Amino acid sequence: MPIMANRSFSLLSQNAVKERLIENASSDGFSRPGSTVWRYATASVAANDPMEDAHADAIIARDPSDPSAPGDWLFFTVMDGHGGPHTSRLLSKTLISAVVLELSSLIHSPGVPKSGLLEKLKLMFRTSAPKSPEDSQNPERISLAIRNAFTKLDQELINAPLSVLAANLDAESIKKNILPDLSKHPLALQTMLPAVSGSCALMAVFDTTHRHLYVACSGDSRAVAGIWEENEQGQGSWRVEVLSEDQTGRNPNELKRIQSEHPPDEMGSVIRAGRVLGGLEPSRAFGDARYKWPREVQDILNRAFLVGNDQPLRPPPSSFKTPPYVTATPVVTHCDFDFGSIARPSQSPASRFVVLATDGLWDKLSSEDVVALVGGHLRGLKGVVSKTALPELVPTTSGTPTVEGKDKKRNSSSGSWSFEDENISSHLIRNAFGGGDAEGLKKLMSIPAPFARSYRDDTTVTVIWWEDGCEGNAKTVTFSSDNIKAKL
Numbered sequence: 001m002p003i004m005a006n007r008s009f010s011l012l013s014q015n016a017v018k019e020r021l022i023e024n025a026s027s028d029g030f031s032r033p034g035s036t037v038w039r040y041a042t043a044s045v046a047a048n049d050p051m052e053d054a055h056a057d058a059i060i061a062r063d064p065s066d067p068s069a070p071g072d073w074l075f076f077t078v079m080d081g082h083g084g085p086h087t088s089r090l091l092s093k094t095l096i097s098a099v100v101l102e103l104s105s106l107i108h109s110p111g112v113p114k115s116g117l118l119e120k121l122k123l124m125f126r127t128s129a130p131k132s133p134e135d136s137q138n139p140e141r142i143s144l145a146i147r148n149a150f151t152k153l154d155q156e157l158i159n160a161p162l163s164v165l166a167a168n169l170d171a172e173s174i175k176k177n178i179l180p181d182l183s184k185h186p187l188a189l190q191t192m193l194p195a196v197s198g199s200c201a202l203m204a205v206f207d208t209t210h211r212h213l214y215v216a217c218s219g220d221s222r223a224v225a226g227i228w229e230e231n232e233q234g235q236g237s238w239r240v241e242v243l244s245e246d247q248t249g250r251n252p253n254e255l256k257r258i259q260s261e262h263p264p265d266e267m268g269s270v271i272r273a274g275r276v277l278g279g280l281e282p283s284r285a286f287g288d289a290r291y292k293w294p295r296e297v298q299d300i301l302n303r304a305f306l307v308g309n310d311q312p313l314r315p316p317p318s319s320f321k322t323p324p325y326v327t328a329t330p331v332v333t334h335c336d337f338d339f340g341s342i343a344r345p346s347q348s349p350a351s352r353f354v355v356l357a358t359d360g361l362w363d364k365l366s367s368e369d370v371v372a373l374v375g376g377h378l379r380g381l382k383g384v385v386s387k388t389a390l391p392e393l394v395p396t397t398s399g400t401p402t403v404e405g406k407d408k409k410r411n412s413s414s415g416s417w418s419f420e421d422e423n424i425s426s427h428l429i430r431n432a433f434g435g436g437d438a439e440g441l442k443k444l445m446s447i448p449a450p451f452a453r454s455y456r457d458d459t460t461v462t463v464i465w466w467e468d469g470c471e472g473n474a475k476t477v478t479f480s481s482d483n484i485k486a487k488l
Helices: 014-022 086-107 117-123 139-167 171-175 188-196 252-260 295-309 367-379 424-432 438-446 481-487
Strands: 026-031 037-045 053-061 072-082 198-207 212-218 222-230 236-242 331-336 350-357 383-386 396-398 416-419 459-468
Touching: 014 037, 014 424, 014 438, 037 053, 037 424, 053 086, 053 459, 072 086, 072 350, 072 459, 086 139, 086 188, 086 198, 139 188, 139 198, 139 212, 139 295, 139 331, 188 295, 198 222, 198 350, 212 222, 222 367, 236 367, 350 367, 367 396, 367 416, 367 424, 367 459, 416 424, 424 459
Parallel strands: 236 396
Antiparallel strands: 026 037, 037 459, 053 072, 072 198, 198 212, 212 331, 222 236, 222 350, 350 459, 383 416
């Protein structure tokens, strides 16, 4: 019989709660002469210690000699790690670069000078010697390049321990079938931990020259867009467009895909209770080698690298028969910046935004909640607003619906929202964890790790918003080679 225990924690003050909400918050913005104003903000709050979420962003300006200039490529990612922070942290340092280099090989001839990553990035968007201008910029090919970058990076991550082992096997060991103890090898844990832990990854790629947006999703993080639309009387609403599907076994599309990839006798076991083999919730993820390596490979790498470090690998699930069961290959969605917006009779600035967030946010808020909360923040609402009043103040309409990946237990329709944070991403996290219920928010935020994980998840949010026709309202940023190097 389980033992029940009561624990007491000190209640944080309102100021301490605010400090935690903005501790990992940042924001920035830029504009180009005669073009769109861009702003973006990120915030994260931990439930685990160490935090398993991560994020990254990069802005690459087109080279002035590029006939397509001016224009930029904007990259934003959020990563939701599980089983440790190792995979998500690695992805925060490598995923954008992997996509950039894959796009580079698509857009330019194979003979890119081997002069280092920075020069490759600077050459990336020059079109003096493209394979084919219309072909290389085709959205289908760009989408495929992004998919390939995710897949290849995961293959490198999963195969890294095997490469280390192969480099340390001599002929005599192979002949006598002797497995070396590589637990103290400098690359032992450095390669094994990112492979056996895991991470979802969500990326938004903006091509400002062609006004294209690509969203790549591997896992159960979610991207949602809000598009401001007005009628002839100047009355407007925010259209909710969901740009990704939650990829778990509860998603009918994912269930069908996974069942089709395995023998018929596994149809009832590959997904149990919405989880892969009854264990892992996201059906797509980086790492998670326990669901990808064959049993014999898991046993060999465990003995070579982990046993000597007293970090043995858990055995695979009992129904593990025909790996791999999990893939990092993302679903890539393409659309244009305008999202098919209707004309604006009043000629007010055209506003749109995209929210990227790990599932810690979506566990508490719906896609419609998030669009209304961002729309209200952009409108300048302040103070506490009842949940029943917000739809009147910030009306929304439905576009592409949400495909839920979990059984959600969200905030009820009663209660209130809070509009007090300057950072728009911190604003969303506050409302996910309590909103206008100041006491409830304090209680939830006061629970320390690891106990907090039973009540909330690590939560990371990035919001990107842009307006046409308000260039003077944002600061101008000039991107030099140093900026690019610092970002990537």
